[in-house]
Amino acid sequence: MGNDNPTNASNVRSDRVVTNSQGNPINEPFATQRVGQYGPLLLQDFTLLDSLAHFNRERIPERNPHAHGSGAFGYFEVTDDITDVCGSAMFNEIGKKTRCMVRFSTVGGEKGSADTARDPRGFATKFYTEEGNLDWVYNNTPVFFIRDPAKFPHFIHTQKRNPETNLKDANMFWDFLTTPENQVAIHQVMILFSDRGTPATYRNMNGYSGHTYKWSNKKGEWFYVQVHIKTDQGIKNLNNEEAVKIAGENPDYCGQDLFKNIKEGNFPTWTVYIQTMTEAEAQKLPFSVFDLTKVWSHKQFPLRRIGKMVLNENPKNYFAQVEQVAFSPSHTVPYQEASADPVLQSRLFAYPDAHRHRLGANYHQIPVNCPYASRVFNPSIRDGPMNVDGNLGSEPNYLSTAKSYNYTQASKPIQQHQEVWNGPALPFHWATSPGDADFVQARGLYNVLARTPGQQQALAHNVAVHVANACPEIQERVFAMFSRVDKTLGQSIKREALSISPRSSSQQAKL
Structure with missing residues (x-):
C-alpha cells in the first residue's frame, strides 16, 4: 500500500485499487444506487456525490495577469x-x-x-x-509600462476585455497608453510592438x-x-x-x-x-x-x-x-x-x-x-484551510518562555547603514516627465532596430495593424505619441493605419 505517514500528501495506493476520496474501495465505477432498476437516485450514494461535488470544485481561480x-x-x-x-x-x-x-x-x-x-x-x-x-x-522585457503602482489594476483592465462587449478593445488599450501622464510607457510599448513582442x-x-x-x-x-x-x-x-x-x-x-x-x-x-x-x-x-x-x-x-x-x-x-x-x-x-x-x-x-x-x-x-531544502519553523503560522504538514504538533502556537528559539539576524547586521529615508508622508504621482526625458531610451531602441533590416518597418506595421481598430480620436493620439519618438515612425504608422481603416468625411470633420 502507500506510505503510512498521515501527513504525507502523496499517500497514494501502489496497488491501484480504485477508492473514493476516503479510501473506501469502489466496486464498480459507473453503477449508481437507485430505487429499483429505473427509479430515482439515493442520497446515500457517497461514491456518486463524492465524484460530482469534487468535480464542481476542481478548478481554482486563474491568475488575473499571467493566467496562461x-x-x-x-x-x-x-x-x-x-x-x-x-x-x-x-x-x-x-x-x-x-x-x-x-x-x-x-x-x-x-x-x-x-x-x-x-x-x-x-x-x-x-x-x-x-x-x-x-x-x-x-x-x-527589461522595462515595464508603469512606475506608479496604483495604475496597475487600471492598466491590466485596459489590456483585457471591455465590460460591455466582453471583447478586446483597441480604444481601451490605446486610451490608457496615450494619455499624456501615462506616456512613460513608450519604451515598453516600443518593445511590445517590435517583433520582440512575440x-x-x-x-x-x-x-x-x-x-x-x-x-x-x-x-x-x-x-x-x-x-x-x-x-x-x-x-x-x-x-x-x-x-x-x-x-x-x-x-x-x-x-x-x-x-x-x-x-x-x-x-x-x-x-x-x-x-x-x-x-x-x-x-x-x-x-x-x-x-x-x-x-x-x-x-x-x-x-x-x-x-x-x-x-x-x-x-x-x-x-x-x-x-x-x-x-x-x-x-x-x-x-x-x-x-x-x-x-x-x-x-x-x-x-x-x-x-x-x-x-x-x-x-x-x-x-x-514547499521550501524543502531549508524547511520551515514558525510557531505562530498555524492552522487554516488545507493544513497538511502536521501543523507543528504540540508546539505552542506563540513564542513561549518555556521554549528556546534561535535567530540568525545578529550574525548579519547589514541594514543599519544602508539607505536612510527621511521625509513627510505625501502622495506622489510619478507621471510622464516634462520634455523628452521618458522618450530618450525609446528613441535609442528605435535606432537599434535600424541595425536589423526591416525591423523599424515591422514596428510601424505592427502598431498600425492594431491601432486601425481604434476610433479616430485615439488613433491621432497614437500617431502623435510615436512621432515624439521619431517623426518618420509616426507618419509610417498613420499612413498604414488609415490605409487599413479609411476615415469617412464625417469622421475627418470631427478631428
Whole structure:
C-alpha cells in the first residue's frame, strides 16, 4: 500500500485499487444506487456525490495577469565567484547547483489564450535554496509600462476585455497608453510592438529583473543590482502574421515546444548575468534608479556573469506543479532584498495576497511551493484551510518562555547603514516627465532596430495593424505619441493605419 505517514500528501495506493476520496474501495465505477432498476437516485450514494461535488470544485481561480503559461524544472549552477556582491548561500561555491522551477507565461490573456499573442512574457523562477525559497519574478522585457503602482489594476483592465462587449478593445488599450501622464510607457510599448513582442518560443527569449534590487555581501557592503537571464539558444521572434497564424493553428505552440524539447533531451539553457551599481553612482544617474521604465547602460554598468540555468525536467502533473506554483518577489533569502522601487514594493504585498486567494492560506505547504531544502519553523503560522504538514504538533502556537528559539539576524547586521529615508508622508504621482526625458531610451531602441533590416518597418506595421481598430480620436493620439519618438515612425504608422481603416468625411470633420 502507500506510505503510512498521515501527513504525507502523496499517500497514494501502489496497488491501484480504485477508492473514493476516503479510501473506501469502489466496486464498480459507473453503477449508481437507485430505487429499483429505473427509479430515482439515493442520497446515500457517497461514491456518486463524492465524484460530482469534487468535480464542481476542481478548478481554482486563474491568475488575473499571467493566467496562461507553461513550466519546467531544472537547476542553477554557479560559474563565477560573486561573493564580493552577494552573500547568499546559493552563490558561495563555483559549481554549486540549486534546484529550480521556471514558469513562462503571457500577461493579459486568459488561461486558454494563445502562446503567440503580442504580450510581454513572464519569466518566473523558484530556487529551492538551503536558506529558503527564492523567487525571481521577472519578465522577458527589461522595462515595464508603469512606475506608479496604483495604475496597475487600471492598466491590466485596459489590456483585457471591455465590460460591455466582453471583447478586446483597441480604444481601451490605446486610451490608457496615450494619455499624456501615462506616456512613460513608450519604451515598453516600443518593445511590445517590435517583433520582440512575440517570442518564437520560450526557449528563445531572455528574462530580466526589470526592477532594481539590493544585494549585500557578508561584510555588509551593498549594491543595487539588476539581473539578466540570457538565452543560449539565441533570440528568435515571430512577425505579426506568423504569430497570428500560429495562434489559430496551435494556441499552445510555445508550451508544446518547451515540453517536446525537454522530453527529447534538448535541454534549454540560459546564462545569468548581473549589473551592479553603488549608491553614489545611482545619485549621478539622469533618472531614478527605482524607475521601472528605464534600463541601465551596459557600457557604464557592464554585465557580469554569475551562472547557468538549465531546464531538464518536465512536470509530472501540470495542475500540481505549474498551475499551483506560487511566486512572489517577497519570497527571498538572506543578502537579497527589494529596493525602494514603488512597483516592486507593491508586488511584495500583491503576489502573496493573490496566492492566498487562489490557493489558500497554506499555499506554501503545496509540494511545489514547499521550501524543502531549508524547511520551515514558525510557531505562530498555524492552522487554516488545507493544513497538511502536521501543523507543528504540540508546539505552542506563540513564542513561549518555556521554549528556546534561535535567530540568525545578529550574525548579519547589514541594514543599519544602508539607505536612510527621511521625509513627510505625501502622495506622489510619478507621471510622464516634462520634455523628452521618458522618450530618450525609446528613441535609442528605435535606432537599434535600424541595425536589423526591416525591423523599424515591422514596428510601424505592427502598431498600425492594431491601432486601425481604434476610433479616430485615439488613433491621432497614437500617431502623435510615436512621432515624439521619431517623426518618420509616426507618419509610417498613420499612413498604414488609415490605409487599413479609411476615415469617412464625417469622421475627418470631427478631428
